[in-house]
Amino acid sequence: MSKNLALFRKTRIVENQIDDFLDCITESGLIFLRAIKIYLENGACEDFDAATKQADDIETRGDGLRRIIEAQLYEQTLIPDLRADVLRLLEDLDNLINITQANCYRFAIESPDIPLEFHKEFLHLTETVIACVDAVVMATRAFFRNIEAVRDHISKVMFYETEADKISSKLKVMAFSSDLPKVEKIHLRYFIERIDELANEAEDIADALAIFTIKRSI
């Protein structure tokens, strides 16, 4: 019986760690949004560097949590039937943090020139991909606690991903039909695609989550 009580205690700890990990993803999204706002207003300034540092810290924290969770799932042979799915899910979600961190660094290092007329749509794209990331985090939380709600969140992910695609296409058209030098056009396209990548990754996670959910329903 004491073994079972220990199991419940350990389970609760892992549950909290998973929640913390998901918080990291949401947080990294919000930091990325803030970083983009700062960049659009003031370029790669001190505040932007601070945001990049924050994204860096969160990435490290997220990685640490993911490793601990993975180790616990294996060591305590928790959820044996769904462990492989959950591990893949955690890895993929961690990738979202990696992308936001890498994007911050890209902006800091490459300092792309974003003309003023692009600012509104750039911000709109970032807000949409972050909404998409939020939705996939919500879907993941639902996968752990309230399986019935997963579907609703997944449909939101799909919606935001399509929106992000539309905005990024619009931005690319704007860039390539502008008078900017070719090299800047290509540079802009690169950053549009890097931001949009977050939504694409979130969509892939949502697709996998839909299958895991079917497996999870008894």
Next chain:
Amino acid sequence: MDIIILLFLSSGLFLGWSLGANDAANVFGTAVGTRMVQFTTAALVCSIFVVLGAVFSGSGAAHTLGKLGSVNAIAGSFVAASSAALTVYWMTRFGLPVSTSQSIVGAIIGWNIFSGSITDSNALIKILSTWVACPLLAGLIAAPLYQLTRRVLKSAQFHLLRLDAYTRVALIFAGAFGSYSLGANNIANVMGVFVPVSPFTDFDLGGFMTFTGIQQLFLIGAIAIGVGVFTYSKKVMLTVGDGLMPMSPVAAWVVVIAHSIVLFLFASEGLENLLASAGLPTIPLVPVSSSQAVVGAVVGIGLLKGGKNINWNVLGKISTGWVTTPIISALLCFFTLFFMQNVFNQQVYKAVNYSLMPVAMDRLVNMGLPAEDLKDLEGKSFANASAFRAAVLERTLLSKSQETNVLRSAEIFYTRITPGKLNNIDRQWLGEERAKILDGLSGKSFMYKWQLSDEISRQSDQWKLHDQTTINKVYNKQINSRLDYVYRTFADVDRP
């Protein structure tokens, strides 16, 4: 204990071992196969609860098997158990679905035919109908239980990891219940044929309970099951998941619970007593197939989900198993008995003689049976029940119950009440008044069982059976078990 007795018991132990190796997987297979429960935990829980179920609740189902045919020589029991075990072994090798319950019933019928005993058709029908009822009932229990579990889980909204932890604990508890039910229901298959020839005697456990010879026999059988669980079931458990259909641990829990409830219903004397005392119809106590209960439960859940994933061939194979297993086992038992008797010169049955002496003829008259038609049988002796029944039915037409009464009236069973045996009877269990009546008969002998029971019930109401109604079932069962004890204890073994 005589080494030869141990040798004869070995076939039952082998049957127990194979039951442990195979059927433990029905209880813990998915849990261990999906690594939700460690094998050592499963094996330990399974073994302990199989022993508890067998020792404390095993007698109900064994009683029904006893009614089907009472194998009365230990070499006969050995042959019956080994025929059943070999049938199970061969059919499993050829990939045919097989159940120990069906196999042992076939073997008993084979013994009945060989020894000229009569197979009680009521007991047989009772047993056959439960074989069909077992998977059906398991399905009927599993489907709503599955729905209920789904609803509860939906509203409870446990975290996946919390659900995992709860499921592990639930699987262990369900496994314990399943093992208890398995022990209670299926020990009859393993040791049932040895009950009438049990070499063990009752002994007192510190004055608070009696450890009966039958319980000791069941304990040994249950230990054999436990050994089977520890030595061989891991392999079966790890492959069982691939069998019928992939299941989540929660669905597996539903299946184990449904299986356990069915086995428990067909084994629990306590439940039978409860139902009988409330005047409700009782559930027959019969050894049923644990594997078929699992299949029934899985199919029940499958049907609930729309029935797309069900492999109907499995059901067809099960139904064929109901017929082929007992037939193969009966034939094997019959021919092995022949060899054992004629080649190895072993006594595989004790002849039970039938004779209508004048006193028995009087009894027939008193019971309103057509004694006149049987007048020319008076004094004649018959070597077995079949020969006697054939002679009776040649002369008169009898209903099933009349036939049973004529057979009972003519069955020779010598008893002698001796002071030596009176000193050793379990007075506490019999009741002091009942024991005193027996004291008063010291020195007397009886030729028929009914003579002794008539004599003691004439002297005391405490020995009287009540009318055969549901409400009296429990009381009559108690009196009958005391009467059996008296017959066993005072059997005059020196008489032929």
